Amino acid sequence: xxxxxxxxxxVIFVESQNSxxxxxxxxxxxxxxxxxxxxxxxxxxxxxxxxxxPNFALLSPSGEVVLKGNSNAMHGQIEEAIEEMIKNGxxxxxxAPSAVKKGYAEFLEGKWAKAHDRLSKxxxxxxxxxxxxxxxxxxxxxxxxxxxxxxxxxxxxxNGYPERAExxxxxxxxxxxxxxxxxxxxxALSEVLASEDFQKELAAxxxxxxxxxxxxxxxxxxxxADKVLEVVEDHLGTKVALRAQExxxxxxxxxxxx
Amino acid sequence: xxxxFAVPLVVGALTASAGxxxxxxxxxxxxxxxxxxxxxxxxxxxxxxxxxxxxxFWGTR
Numbered sequence: 001x002x003x004x005x006x007x008x009x010x011v012i013f014v015e016s017q018n019s020x021x022x023x024x025x026x027x028x029x030x031x032x033x034x035x036x037x038x039x040x041x042x043x044x045x046x047x048x049x050x051x052x053x054p055n056f057a058l059l060s061p062s063g064e065v066v067l068k069g070n071s072n073a074m075h076g077q078i079e080e081a082i083e084e085m086i087k088n089g090x091x092x093x094x095x096a097p098s099a100v101k102k103g104y105a106e107f108l109e110g111k112w113a114k115a116h117d118r119l120s121k122x123x124x125x126x127x128x129x130x131x132x133x134x135x136x137x138x139x140x141x142x143x144x145x146x147x148x149x150x151x152x153x154x155x156x157x158x159n160g161y162p163e164r165a166e167x168x169x170x171x172x173x174x175x176x177x178x179x180x181x182x183x184x185x186x187x188a189l190s191e192v193l194a195s196e197d198f199q200k201e202l203a204a205x206x207x208x209x210x211x212x213x214x215x216x217x218x219x220x221x222x223x224x225a226d227k228v229l230e231v232v233e234d235h236l237g238t239k240v241a242l243r244a245q246e247x248x249x250x251x252x253x254x255x256x257x258x
Numbered sequence: 259x260x261x262x263f264a265v266p267l268v269v270g271a272l273t274a275s276a277g278x279x280x281x282x283x284x285x286x287x288x289x290x291x292x293x294x295x296x297x298x299x300x301x302x303x304x305x306x307x308x309x310x311x312x313x314x315f316w317g318t319r
Contacts, residue, residue, distance in 0.1 A: 062307065091307055
C-alpha cells in the first residue's frame with residue numbers, strides 16, 4: 001500500500017512480538033519488504049485492543065483513529081477509507097468553508113504560496129468570526145507545516161539522505177515563490193545544498209542507492225551486504241556512509257543469510 | 259486489484275503490552291518513534307499530520 005499511494009499516505013509497521021529492532025528490520029529485509037517509504041519499528045506505539053496479529057489502526061490526516069481491526073479481514077474497508085481521505089484532501093476540519101478546505105488541500109500538495117493567498121483572502125472576506133477563525137487556523141497550519149518541512153530538509157541532509165533533501169528543498173522553494181513571508185523560510189536552504197560537504201554526500205548517495213537496491217532485492221546474499229560496506233569505505237566521513245553502516249548491520253540480522 | 263500489503267503477514271498473538279488501554283475510533287493517539295527504520299525525520303504523530311497513517315501491527319513468529 002505504501003508503494004501504491006506513495007507519499008499520499010504513511011505506513012508504519014510495528015513488530016509486536018518483542019523481536020527487537022535489529023531482528024525485526026532484518027526479518028523484513030530478508031523477505032524483500034524494504035524499498036518503499038514505509039517505516040519499520042519495534043517501539044510500542046499504542047494498543048488497538050486486539051490481541052491477534054496482524055491488526056491495524058488507520059488514522060486520518062488530523063491524527064484521529066477512523067478504523068481499526070484485523071488487517072487481513074478489513075482490507076477492502078481500509079482501501080476505501082484511505083481513498084476517501086486522499087480524495088477529500090487532508091487535514092481541514094469537516095465544517096470549514098470550502099475555500100479553507102481548498103487552501104488546506106493546496107498546501108498539502110506543496111502549493112504553499114497559492115494556499116497562503118487563498119487562505120488569506122478567505123480570512124479577509126469571511127462573513128462571520130467563525131469563518132475567519134477557520135481561515136486563520138488554516139494559515140497557522142500551513143506555516144507550521146512549512147516550518148516542519150524546512151526542518152525535515154535539514155534532517156535529511158544531516159542523516160545521509162542528500163538527494164531527498166535536495167528534492168524537498170527545491171519543491172519547497174518552487175511552491176513558496178510569490179509569498180514573501182514563506183520565501184524567507186525556504187531561501188536559507190540553498191546554502192545547505194550548495195556546500196562542498198553536501199556535494200560529497202550526493203556522490204556517496206549515488207553509490208549507496210545502487211548497493212541498497214541490490215540489497216533489498218536479495219538481502220540473504222552476503223555479497224549484496226558487502227557492496228554496502230564498500231560504500232562505507234569509499235565514502236568514509238560522510239553521513240551516507242553512516243547510514244550504509246547501519247544498513248549493513250541490519251543485513252547481518254537477516255535470517256537464512258548465505 | 260490493489261494489494262494492501264505485499265508481505266505475507268504473520269498471524270499470531272501480540273506479546274507487547276496486550277493489557278494497555280486501547281485506542282478507540284475517534285481518539286487521537288500521540289506516539290513517538292525512537293528506534294525506527296526509514297523515518298526520514300518523522301519522530302512521531304505530529305510529524306505525520308496532513309496525511310492518512312496506516313499503522314500495522316505484525317510479528318516475526
